[in-house]
Amino acid sequence: MKTCLIVDDSRIIRKVARRILEELDFEVAEAADGVEALTYCRSEMPDAILLDWIMPVMDGVTFLRQLRAETGGRQPKVIFCTAETEPQRIREALAAGADEYMMKPFDGDILESKLSETGLV
Amino acid sequence: MSNFASGHVEHLAAVLKAVSGFVLSPDKAYLIEPRLAPIARKFGMNSADAVLTKLRTAPTEELIWAVAEAMSVTETTFFRDRLPFQLFREEVAPALAARRPGGKLKVWCAGVATGQEAYSVAMIGLALPNVNLEILATDFSQRCLEKAAAGVYTQFEVQRGLPVRLLVDHFEKNDELWRANARLRQAINWRKVNLMGDFRGLGQFDVIFCRNVLPYFDGDTRKATLEKLAAVLAPDGFLFLGATETAMDSPAFRPTPGRRGLYARDPEFRQAA
Numbered sequence: 001m002k003t004c005l006i007v008d009d010s011r012i013i014r015k016v017a018r019r020i021l022e023e024l025d026f027e028v029a030e031a032a033d034g035v036e037a038l039t040y041c042r043s044e045m046p047d048a049i050l051l052d053w054i055m056p057v058m059d060g061v062t063f064l065r066q067l068r069a070e071t072g073g074r075q076p077k078v079i080f081c082t083a084e085t086e087p088q089r090i091r092e093a094l095a096a097g098a099d100e101y102m103m104k105p106f107d108g109d110i111l112e113s114k115l116s117e118t119g120l121v
Numbered sequence: 122m123s124n125f126a127s128g129h130v131e132h133l134a135a136v137l138k139a140v141s142g143f144v145l146s147p148d149k150a151y152l153i154e155p156r157l158a159p160i161a162r163k164f165g166m167n168s169a170d171a172v173l174t175k176l177r178t179a180p181t182e183e184l185i186w187a188v189a190e191a192m193s194v195t196e197t198t199f200f201r202d203r204l205p206f207q208l209f210r211e212e213v214a215p216a217l218a219a220r221r222p223g224g225k226l227k228v229w230c231a232g233v234a235t236g237q238e239a240y241s242v243a244m245i246g247l248a249l250p251n252v253n254l255e256i257l258a259t260d261f262s263q264r265c266l267e268k269a270a271a272g273v274y275t276q277f278e279v280q281r282g283l284p285v286r287l288l289v290d291h292f293e294k295n296d297e298l299w300r301a302n303a304r305l306r307q308a309i310n311w312r313k314v315n316l317m318g319d320f321r322g323l324g325q326f327d328v329i330f331c332r333n334v335l336p337y338f339d340g341d342t343r344k345a346t347l348e349k350l351a352a353v354l355a356p357d358g359f360l361f362l363g364a365t366e367t368a369m370d371s372p373a374f375r376p377t378p379g380r381r382g383l384y385a386r387d388p389e390f391r392q393a394a
């Protein structure tokens with residue numbers, strides 16, 4: 001079973017994403033900010049990370065840059081999941097090492113489409 | 122159970138079959154009310170039933186087309202089903218282009234609805250070295266063609282099937298909408314073409330995409346349409362059908378083994394004069 005770490009400070013978003021991911025047969029873990037997410041990844045690298053941008057403590061792009069510098073940190077497929085929709089922001093996320101990018105609001109079809117872009121389903 | 126006067130639905134079905142080839146099966150009957158209510162408003166009538174009455178008793182060309190367009194299926198996505206586009210990018214386009222002067226390939230996207238398929242093909246063409254695509258995109262619906270040619274999509278639409286790198290490379294954001302950039306739009310010629318008519322005047326194509334169109338036709342219309350498509354396809358050309366379709370209705374095409382949805386012209390098939 002593939003694992004996906006959901007990193008988002010909104011419990012509602014985590015709950016919605018978890019339901020969709022579990023239907024797609026993922027084992028799901030949650031983190032509420034970039035620091036919690038890094039701690040999780042240092043103990044166990046997930047196959048996929050669904051990543052919010054704007055979060056307290058550590059934002060998504062900062063987390064992503066640090067993740068990619070960790071041992072094994074290039075392995076997880078990282079999909080941004082954020083309300084940031086400006087093309088410049090999307091390019092910034094891709095340059096930081098994101099594999100895909102999902103603009104909120106999203107639904108199950110969009111998440112599945114993004115997971116299949118990254119070869120995860 | 123029908124909310125419409127007796128015989129109205131049967132008459133609508135006959136009109137649609139004649140105009141667009143669309144088969145109004147009983148499981149699609151629920152579409153009539155919501156699709157025709159806006160037509161009623163546009164033509165100053167008070168209900169879908171009134172539209173059907175007018176269609177039977179005093180139809181105008183304008184009303185017939187408005188109804189046929191409203192009843193058509195336009196749901197689609199970028200790179201729908203993925204596999205055919207991968208086959209086109211990795212095998213079909215490079216192999217055919219190598220045999221053509223200047224790598225020039227004529228591609229016809231038939232029944233493009235809101236245009237995502239044509240833009241998908243165009244994005245592949247712009248990224249392939251030594252391949253020069255000339256793309257014709259057609260639909261029977263003027264309304265769809267206008268939306269397709271404008272190239273404007275919602276945030277939901279651009280997130281279905283379109284990898285984000287292609288989105289930022291080929292689209293510009295205007296407010297909450299995304300528009301295909303000028304280079305991508307200029308890669309496609311748009312034209313109103315009804316597959317029910319005679320389209321030999323379009324010339325000869327190297328590749329035809331006719332995906333998720335034929336299932337809405339009945340068996341005889343599918344067969345006739347496949348044979349007309351064969352007549353405008355180069356002898357070494359290819360036809361892409363939708364994921365759930367086959368070309369078994371006609372001897373004009375044969376499947377390519379191991380490549381679902383991809384059909385070649387059958388050299389044994391001779392076009393009736």
